[in-house]
Amino acid sequence: MTAPLLLKGFEVEMFTGRSDGAIVGCADDVARALPGFMVEPDRRNLEYATAPAADYHQQLRQLLEPRRTLRAWLQRRDLTLVPGSCLSLGDSRRFERSDPANPYHSLIERAYGTRVATASVHLNFGIADPERLMAACRLMRCEGALLLALSACSPFLDGRVTGAHSQRWRQFPVTPPWIPLFLGHNHYIRWMEEQLQLGAMHNVRHLWCSVRPNGRRRPYEIDRVEVRICDLLDDPLDLLAVASFCELRLLQLLADPGRQDPLWASTMDVDALAALADSNDQAASRQSLAARLHHWRDGHGLTAAQWLRQSLQDVQGLAESLGLEGWLRPLHSILRHGNRSMRWLRAHGEGESIRAIVGREAVALECREHELHQRLGDGCPVTASFAPTTSLAAP
Secondary structure (H helix, E strand, C coil): CCCCCCCEEEEEEEEEECCCCCECCCHHHHHHHCCCEEECCECCEEEEECCCECCHHHHHHHHHHHHHHHHHHHHCCCCEEECCCCCCCCCCCCCCECCCCCHHHHHHHHHHHHHHCCCEEEEEEECCCHHHHHHHHHHHHHHHHHHHHHHCCECEECCEECCCCEHHHHHCCCECCCCCCCCCHHHHHHHHHHHHHHCCCCCHHHCECCEEEECCECCCECCEEEECCCECCCCHHHHHHHHHHHHHHHHHHHHCHHHHCHHHHCCCCHHHHHHHHHHHHHHHHHHHHHCEEECCCCCCEEEHHHHHHHHHHHHHHHHHHHCCHHHHHHHHHHHHHCCHHHHHHHHHHCCCCHHHHHHHHHHHHHHHHHHHHHHHHCCCCCCCCCCCCCCCCCC
């Protein structure tokens, strides 16, 4: 290996419901019954997190084990985990509180309603030096649209086609509405203090954006970059593929900031870069891999798929030296066959109902997890080159 891998961890949000895809909320009951699970403001989705670890096999085990425990609890109630990042079959007209006594949840319900009743995954990468961490945030923000394009899985809401590949990001209430590209740690501290003083944010957690610094006492003590733009990557190997791509880009940045930090390597100023990143995010939310984006280096146009293919070529050598090339392979499949939203929309266009699509995918996900558990239990090495026998890409 030419460089140590970064510590990383994931926060995974998922919907619970019936095998036909109907959402049924039970997060508060799960959190009381099972250690390690947390509630979101709306009880129809819940969250669990993996502990920091650099090794991808270790992260795979941490992603799978809580779901096995959760599924056993859900099965006793004729429930399952439901794929997708929005309330595909509804009902977005009502908010189902997980903790009616929580004042922060009350604020969220009043301000945003069910716009926040979504499921996603947050990717965290440990970087101890604050200035290098801020550079990582700049790069991930400027390339966040690529991650959304890979992960998009929310084309449906309330039983209808929305017209977006990531309805979740289309409705996501970025807060505050304008967030600069931070020049450094001190800039970030000053800006956060100002937003809290103005009331634009209610607490330090209320910075809702595609990428943010995180740590034990933010904004003053920060030690990880939190990538928040992705739709739910429910297949653990797809998640680890996106994570390995992010990590490779971050390692390239840390090795050569002059070439990889948008602050220094772009022809645009920081305000133009922030606007470009936000515009790219919205374009990716509409058309994902087919979206026309603008590169942060000089603003030239290309599709998300084209940008990703170029970037995968650029990280290939580093991936091979670090033993990560196998973990990247699902990304090539996504580029060939489309992300989850694109495949679901194709199936719907061929006549399959939204309920049938979501129900089929719920069954396929459970089978996929069983396959991975079985392979780990047999002592077989599991890498992202392991092909499932039950394809989440069907039909």
